[in-house]
Amino acid sequence: QLNRIGAEIAADPEWAPLILEAPNVLGVDDIGAETYDLRFSGRTLAAQQWKVAREIRRRIAMEGAP
Numbered sequence: 001q002l003n004r005i006g007a008e009i010a011a012d013p014e015w016a017p018l019i020l021e022a023p024n025v026l027g028v029d030d031i032g033a034e035t036y037d038l039r040f041s042g043r044t045l046a047a048q049q050w051k052v053a054r055e056i057r058r059r060i061a062m063e064g065a066p
Contacts, residue, residue: 005059006042015055018048023056 003024009015010022023042030037044052 001063002038002040002060005056005063006040009052009056009059010042015052018045018052020044023052 006023006025010019019042021043023040026039026041028036029039040053040056042052
């Protein structure tokens with residue numbers, strides 16, 4: 001599901017111009033008592049990574065994805 005979100009944002013006409021390589025999940029980066037961190041990888045235009053990352057997090061939250 002998370003890789004699908006990465007593919008969708010890369011195909012979205014609003015976001016596609018900022019993305020050079022679709023974001024995808026590399027794996028679990030850290031596990032806590034009640035949380036876990038996932039590492040994504042992808043390429044964006046210079047200085048656009050934070051904007052794209054915020055949108056990915058927003059889409060994950062909207063779908064209730066892990």
